[in-house]
Amino acid sequence: MENSGSEAASEPRPRGERRRRRRRRERGRNLGRRTQLGRLVDEHGQTYLLVATALLVSLSVLAIGSVHVTTLLVVSILGAGVLAIALRIAPGAVKAPLPAVVMVGLAFYCFLQSIPLPAAVLGAIAPENAEIWRGSTRVLGEASPSWMSISLDPGASTVEGLKWFLYAAVFVSAATLGVYKGPRSVAMIVYVSALLAAAVTMMHGAAGAEKVFGVYSPRYESARWSLGPLINPNNLAGYLNLGAMCGLGLMHSMGRSATRYLVLLGSASLMAVAFISASRGGVLALVVGILILVVLTYAQRRLRRVSARVARDATWLLAATVLVGATFVYLGLNDALVKELWDERIDKLLLFDWSKPMVADFWTFGVGRGAFQTVFSFYRQGGGYIIYSHPENFVVAWAAEWGVVIAACALSALVWSLRPRKLGAYDSLTSAGIVAGLGALLLQNLFDLSLEVPGVVIALLVAVGGAWGAKKASIGRSNDPPPPEPSSRFTSLAIAGLVFAAVLAGVRGGHPVDAEREEMHAALSAIRPDRPGSDVYFRKRLREAIHRHPADAYFPFLGALAAFQSPGQDAMPFLQRALERDPLNGKVHLAVAVALVRRGARLQAMAHLRRAAEYDSSIRRAVGLRAASLAEDETELMRAVPEGLAGAEVLVASTHGLGPDRIPLRLARLHEALRKYPDYLPARAGIAGALLRAAEAETAPCEAEERARCLEQAEENIVVVKRLSVGSNSHVLLSARRLILMGSIGEAEEMLARGCNQRRGNVQCHRLWVQTAAKLDDDKKLQTAMDSLMTSGCSTAEKCATMAMWMGNFMATRGDDRAALSYFDRAVRERPTGARWKRLAEVAMRVGAYSKARYALERASRGSKNDPTLKPLLDAVRRHEQKSLIEKLP
Numbered sequence: 013m014e015n016s017g018s019e020a021a022s023e024p025r026p027r028g029e030r031r032r033r034r035r036r037r038e039r040g041r042n043l044g045r046r047t048q049l050g051r052l053v054d055e056h057g058q059t060y061l062l063v064a065t066a067l068l069v070s071l072s073v074l075a076i077g078s079v080h081v082t083t084l085l086v087v088s089i090l091g092a093g094v095l096a097i098a099l100r101i102a103p104g105a106v107k108a109p110l111p112a113v114v115m116v117g118l119a120f121y122c123f124l125q126s127i128p129l130p131a132a133v134l135g136a137i138a139p140e141n142a143e144i145w146r147g148s149t150r151v152l153g154e155a156s157p158s159w160m161s162i163s164l165d166p167g168a169s170t171v172e173g174l175k176w177f178l179y180a181a182v183f184v185s186a187a188t189l190g191v192y193k194g195p196r197s198v199a200m201i202v203y204v205s206a207l208l209a210a211a212v213t214m215m216h217g218a219a220g221a222e223k224v225f226g227v228y229s230p231r232y233e234s235a236r237w238s239l240g241p242l243i244n245p246n247n248l249a250g251y252l253n254l255g256a257m258c259g260l261g262l263m264h265s266m267g268r269s270a271t272r273y274l275v276l277l278g279s280a281s282l283m284a285v286a287f288i289s290a291s292r293g294g295v296l297a298l299v300v301g302i303l304i305l306v307v308l309t310y311a312q313r314r315l316r317r318v319s320a321r322v323a324r325d326a327t328w329l330l331a332a333t334v335l336v337g338a339t340f341v342y343l344g345l346n347d348a349l350v351k352e353l354w355d356e357r358i359d360k361l362l363l364f365d366w367s368k369p370m371v372a373d374f375w376t377f378g379v380g381r382g383a384f385q386t387v388f389s390f391y392r393q394g395g396g397y398i399i400y401s402h403p404e405n406f407v408v409a410w411a412a413e414w415g416v417v418i419a420a421c422a423l424s425a426l427v428w429s430l431r432p433r434k435l436g437a438y439d440s441l442t443s444a445g446i447v448a449g450l451g452a453l454l455l456q457n458l459f460d461l462s463l464e465v466p467g468v469v470i471a472l473l474v475a476v477g478g479a480w481g482a483k484k485a486s487i488g489r490s491n492d493p494p495p496p497e498p499s500s501r502f503t504s505l506a507i508a509g510l511v512f513a514a515v516l517a518g519v520r521g522g523h524p525v526d527a528e529r530e531e532m533h534a535a536l537s538a539i540r541p542d543r544p545g546s547d548v549y550f551r552k553r554l555r556e557a558i559h560r561h562p563a564d565a566y567f568p569f570l571g572a573l574a575a576f577q578s579p580g581q582d583a584m585p586f587l588q589r590a591l592e593r594d595p596l597n598g599k600v601h602l603a604v605a606v607a608l609v610r611r612g613a614r615l616q617a618m619a620h621l622r623r624a625a626e627y628d629s630s631i632r633r634a635v636g637l638r639a640a641s642l643a644e645d646e647t648e649l650m651r652a653v654p655e656g657l658a659g660a661e662v663l664v665a666s667t668h669g670l671g672p673d674r675i676p677l678r679l680a681r682l683h684e685a686l687r688k689y690p691d692y693l694p695a696r697a698g699i700a701g702a703l704l705r706a707a708e709a710e711t712a713p714c715e716a717e718e719r720a721r722c723l724e725q726a727e728e729n730i731v732v733v734k735r736l737s738v739g740s741n742s743h744v745l746l747s748a749r750r751l752i753l754m755g756s757i758g759e760a761e762e763m764l765a766r767g768c769n770q771r772r773g774n775v776q777c778h779r780l781w782v783q784t785a786a787k788l789d790d791d792k793k794l795q796t797a798m799d800s801l802m803t804s805g806c807s808t809a810e811k812c813a814t815m816a817m818w819m820g821n822f823m824a825t826r827g828d829d830r831a832a833l834s835y836f837d838r839a840v841r842e843r844p845t846g847a848r849w850k851r852l853a854e855v856a857m858r859v860g861a862y863s864k865a866r867y868a869l870e871r872a873s874r875g876s877k878n879d880p881t882l883k884p885l886l887d888a889v890r891r892h893e894q895k896s897l898i899e900k901l902p
Contacts, residue, residue, distance in 0.1 A: 057101035058192045064094045065189055065198070068182070069205045069471050073251065074212070074241045076228060077467035081171055081521050084466060088174060088514040091181045092507050098185035099506060106187040106481055110429040115180035118422055119513065121414065122173030125380045126166040126520070128159035138162055138377050144387075148562030151571070151589040152555055163380020164387055164563040171521035172381035175466055177513040181506070182470050183477040190481025195442040196265060198478025199258040202449075202471045206255020207278055210285045213240030213248060231526065238289050242465065249286045249294020250462035251471065254449040256282040257301050258475055261445015263329055264309070276333050283337035293459040301452030302334065308437050308444035317439055361459075366393050367403045371411045378415035379563070386525055386564040387412075389594035395627040397599055401526075402461040406454075409464070430476060436483035443479045450476055525561050532557055536570050541577050550574055565594035572603055583607050598628025602635065614642055618651035625662045626654045636665025646680075653688075660689035664698060675706045676713055693736045700729040700746045707753055726750055741767045745777050748784065757787050765793075768800065775805050779818070786826065813843035817851070829859045846872045850882065857889060865889045 068090050075083040099107060135142040145160040163169035186198055216224065216239045223229050230243050238245040259279035266272040286294050309327070370379070370391045379387045385401040392400060403409050410419035430450075436443035453472060457463045463472075535550045554574070557567045568589040575583035584607050590600045601624035608617040618639065625635040639652035639662065649666065653659045663685035667678045679702050685695040703726040706714035714722035727750060734743040744767030751760035764781035768774060778801040785797040798819060805815035820835035836852040849872035856865035869886045872879070 057097055058189075061094065061097045061101065061185065061189050062193060062197060062201075064090075064097060065185055065474060066201045066204070068094050069201050069474055070208060072470045073205060073209050073467035075467070076224065077242050077247060077465040078470070079465055079467075081517065081524060084171065084174065084178075085514050085518050087466065087470075088178050088510060088517075091178045091185075092510045092514075094185045095181040095510065096507050098188040101192075102184070102188040103191060103485075106184065106191055106484060109184065109187055109477075109480065109484075111426060111477075111480070112180040112183045112187075114422060114425045114429065115176050115183065116509075118414075118418075119173045119176035119180065121418060122169050122176060122381045123513075123516070125163040125378070125414075126161050126169040126173070128161050128166075131156065131158050131160055134160045134162065138374070140373050141377070141379070144563050147589060147592060148558050151568055151585055152558060153585075161380070162377045163383055165380055165383035165525065165561050167521040167523055167560055168382025168525070169380040171517045171524075174513040174517035174521075175469075177510050178466070179469060179473055181510050182473045183480075184506075186474040186477025187481030187484065190478035190483075191485040193478075195436065195440055195446060195479045195482045196262060198474050199262050199442050199446060202475045203255050203259040203262060203275070203278070205471060206252050206258070206282055209241055209248070210252055210255075210282055213238065213242070214285065216240050235290065242467070244462075245289040245291045246293060246456070246460035247462040247465050247468060249289045249291035250297065250453050250456050250460065251468050252282045252286040252289075253294060253298050253301055253452045253456070254468075254472060254475065255279075256286065256298070257305065257445045257449030257452060258442075259445070260302075260305055260330060260333060261440075261442040261448070263333070264441035264445065272329065276329060277336065280333050280336035283333070287337070291456075291460070293456045297452040297456035300455050301448045302330065304451045305330065305444055305448040308432070308447060309441065311438055312441070312444065315438055362394070363400065363403045364405060364408060366391055367405075367408050367412060371408065371416065374412060375416045378411075378413045378418070381413045383563065384409060384413055386561050389565045389597070390563075390592075392594075392596065395596060395598065396630060397597060397628060402464050404459055404461055406457045406461075406463045409461075430480065434483060435476060435479040436486070437479075439483070439486070440479075443482065446475045446479045523557075523560055525564060528557050528561070529566050532567060532570050536574055539574055539577050541579070547574055547578050563593060565590045565592075565597065565600070568593070569597070569600055569603070572600075572607070576603075576606070596627045598624040598626070598631050601627065602631055602638075605638070609642065615648070615651065617642065618648060621652035622654050625652070625658045629658070629661070632658060632661040633665040633668075636662040637669060640666035640669055653684075655688055657689045657692065660685040660692040660695055663688070664692070664694050667698065672705065672709065673711070675702050675711065678702050679713070691736060693733065693742070696729050696733045696736065697742060697746065700726045700733060701749075703729070704746065704749050704753065708749075723750060723753065741770045741774065741777065744768065744770075745774075745780060748780060752784060757784060760784050761788060761793060761797075765797070768804070775801070775815070778804050782819075782822065786822075809842045813839045813848070816842065817848060820851070820855070824855060829855050833859055833861065833864075840868070840871075844871065846874075846879065850879075850885075853885060853889070857885075857892065862889050862892050 068087065071090065072078045072087045075087065078084045078087045131142065131145075134145075141162055141164060142160055144164055146156045149156055161169075189197055217236050220236065221239060224239065224241060224243065230239070232243075235245060238248055240248065242248045242251060256279045259275050259282065263272045263275040263279065266275070283298060286298055306327075309330075367388070370388060374387075384403065385399060388400050388403070392398070403412065407419070407423065410423065414422070432438070432447050435447050435450075437447040438444075450472065453462070453468075462468045532550075532553060535553055539547045539550055551574070554567060554571050558564075558571075561567065568586040572583040572586035572590065575581035575586060583603070587600060587604050587607060590597065591604065594600060601620045605617040605620040605624065608614070608620065621635050621639050621642075625632045635652065639649055643649035643652070653662050663681045667681050670678045679699060682695050682698045682702065685692055686699075689695070703714065703722045706712065707719050707722045707726070710716070710719060726746070730743050730746045730750065733746060737743055744763060748760040748764045748767075751757075751763065761781070761784045764777065764784055768777040768781050778797070782794070782797045782801055785794040788794070802812075802815055802819065806812035816835045816839035820832040820839065823829075823832040823835060833852070833855045836848065836855055840848050840852055849868045853865040853868035853872065856862070856868060866886065866889045869882055869889060873882050873886070
């Protein structure tokens with residue numbers, strides 16, 4: 013029996029039972045640690061949650077709005093920590109609120125869009141998306157991919173999925189905070205964060221900073237009083253409007269406390285800074301937000317949620333805040349701000365119409381969240397090379413990137429679950445302020461894009477989530493909020509999901525299209541035609557970039573530019589792809605013209621030059637010069653000249669290479685430019701200048717008896733130039749030249765003395781003034797003109813040195829070497845070069861300043877060691893110096 017019992021005891025236990033026992037032992041070892049941490053969170057969880065949420069809101073906006081992937085990952089990890097605290101103490105009712113569930117669903121759809129599908133499946137459900145993928149591989153000479161994603165920028169869609177996971181976590185955390193602390197806590201967090209953002213922005217503006225925090229250089233130019241963490245004035249205005257509305261709600265709920273006057277001052281400051289940011293949409297949204305708050309306050313009074321006294325206090329406090337804010341705005345008002353606010357440009361509104369075909373083409377599943385800017389170049393109608401990252405309307409953006417069905421369902425679910433009654437807008441003045449901020453921000457984002465900035469959305473969801481949680485807690489309870497439920501697997505899954513989304517976004521979204529464009533441009537500049545193989549790295553990166561962003565037109569364009577620099581490479585396939593994706597890109601058409609010329613198709617090249625000039629005003633000068641060099645006659649030239657202003661600019665540019673002996677041809681092209689655009693100032697000024705030059709040289713068409721007629725025609729054009737050049741003095745130079753040709757030197761000098769000083773920096777006018785004054789026997793007028801030229805031309809050290817050299821050479825030609833020497837001295841003080849030191853030495857020798865000449869030549873030899881003329885000059889100076897010393901001996 014003993015043996016049998018021993019054998020029975022030694023039998024191995026089933027594997028499942030051993031695993032369960034091991035887990036229990038591990039749980040036991042960690043129980044003490046977990047229990048201690050859990051008790052700490054249970055005891056102080058509300059305080060921890062409040063502090064962590066405030067830190068999350070502030071950090072997300074100060075980190076450049078968390079728009080960059082790196083900062084977004086940091087903010088997401090912090091958001092996971094905040095969610096862990098919230099879920100530990102959250103009542104069951106707020107662990108999975110409907111708005112958060114919708115956001116999680118949108119996050120999953122973003123990830124679904126980025127997952128590769130079999131090519132046949134994608135071709136059946138989204139044929140437009142599949143064709144773009146196929147075209148991206150054709151340009152690389154590769155076979156069509158067998159797996160393709162719905163998203164045309166999978167990395168960007170992955171990052172957007174992380175954002176929506178983070179937004180859901182923020183909403184749950186804020187709802188939990190609202191349950192225990194009420195709406196005032198979240199309103200205070202957003203209000204203080206907005207004050208912080210405004211203060212940092214104003215400090216940057218006051219210091220005239222060019223970098224945010226002295227470190228980050230914005231990719232696009234920002235106005236002085238908008239440079240700060242949010243950079244864009246529209247984003248800044250939206251954030252400050254939200255903070256101001258939260259501040260107004262707080263102030264109204266403070267009773268007769270003296271603290272409310274501090275909040276009043278802060279809210280007024282936020283309104284003023286939002287106004288000074290010069291965002292027209294922001295100003296309109298601010299007005300609407302104030303009206304919403306007034307309506308909600310009146311509704312609460314009608315529903316007897318607030319007393320008549322409280323309603324009156326709220327009304328006069330609101331009026332006082334607006335009055336103080338208006339006073340701040342008046343003190344900071346200037347002409348530039350007024351001009352910006354009253355700017356009549358409506359370019360943003362055109363984006364709505366331009367986006368309609370895109371929504372229609374991808375209405376089923378969208379182009380992929382975050383892929384708008386790489387796809388939209390095909391649909392844009394404006395000229396120039398402008399990148400539209402978003403359609404400036406969040407509804408259009410959702411429809412284009414998610415598809416109409418998903419966007420409509422998501423918008424309906426969020427509007428229904430976050431309607432004013434669900435947020436307590438009729439129960440609390442603080443909640444009313446939050447709802448007013450929500451309404452103002454949503455209205456603004458029908459014209460702006462601040463809802464694409466995570467820092468702004470996080471603040472919004474903290475405010476809205478807190479109001480939602482406070483309203484939820486007020487239903488069915490009398491005193492205390494419901495007790496927290498113990499942590500469950502749901503908590504672990506939620507945190508693990510957010511962390512996994514962050515890891516996935518870090519891996520797949522590490523190459524945003526903006527950054528990759530800059531990197532590829534830098535890689536292109538490293539290619540050297542004289543170094544075989546220098547393009548290998550660029551080709552590798554180009555392939556990767558096109559695979560990551562298949563719809564983008566910029567990468568094929570860079571591929572074409574690289575092909576131009578590499579012997580034996582054909583640029584045309586890349587250019588064809590670039591034109592497919594961005595048909596209105598003038599620079600691409602210019603590059604196509606270059607490629608066609610290399611193939612001998614000159615007439616086709618002229619047609620593309622014409623389109624380049626039509627689509628991009630910044631390259632019309634280049635188009636005119638290239639067209640003039642290619643055309644064999646004027647008929648061919650006209651193939652590259654469009655109608656209207658574009659044609660006039662091209663024709664004027666085509667005259668820049670014509671010499672003095674071809675004035676008749678110059679005049680013919682300028683007259684043709686006026687036919688295309690009669691009020692084109694450079695054409696009028698060019699005609700007047702050409703006539704004056706011909707009259708001065710007495711060449712065709714201003715020979716002999718025709719000279720007087722040319723001067724009359726020049727005067728007629730100068731009158732038109734004066735009419736067109738409102739606010740400038742471009743006509744003064746032409747009028748003075750005409751008077752000089754007529755022999756009225758004194759009258760010309762007086763005109764230049766009056767006109768040149770009307771506009772500083774007009775160096776050509778001041779130089780003519782000096783030359784004209786020199787013809788008069790009046791040293792005082794000459795000195796005045798010279799002083800004015802030096803003052804006008806000395807905006808930088810280099811320009812000042814250039815002006816001093818011109819003045820020195822001018823005085824040297826007049827025989828006044830001592831005056832010339834003083835100007836050359838100034839030139840080398842401002843910006844010394846070998847040539848300037850040498851010129852100083854030559855004049856110093858003529859006036860007998862041999863020591864100065866020797867020193868100048870020694871300095872010149874340091875910068876120009878290969879100049880063979882310096883040593884003989886230095887030897888000659890030394891001989892003269894020795895001779896001078898000998899002559900001075902007694």
